[in-house]
Amino acid sequence: MPNSGEVDRFYFRSLYFREPNGILFEIATDGPGFATDELMETLGEKLALPPFLEPRRAAIEAGLKPIG
Numbered sequence: 001m002p003n004s005g006e007v008d009r010f011y012f013r014s015l016y017f018r019e020p021n022g023i024l025f026e027i028a029t030d031g032p033g034f035a036t037d038e039l040m041e042t043l044g045e046k047l048a049l050p051p052f053l054e055p056r057r058a059a060i061e062a063g064l065k066p067i068g
Helices: 051-062
Strands: 012-018 024-032
Touching: none
Parallel strands: none
Antiparallel strands: 012 024
16 A cells, blocks of 8 residues: 655654545554653643754744643
8 A cells, every 4th residue: 555654753653644535544653752852750841842843833832822
């Protein structure tokens, strides 16, 4: 089946493929995991981005809505 080949997403690796009706599927690994660049004790307390998205940090943060 045609697919994207392995795509490194920093927190996990993915493989993408489309089924005959055009629906895109992603199969991803469990690891290395979201604790790759944060301590487990503080995981999720601040916005962590994979290196390939760091150049877009300002735009991403500007688009976030407060929780609560």
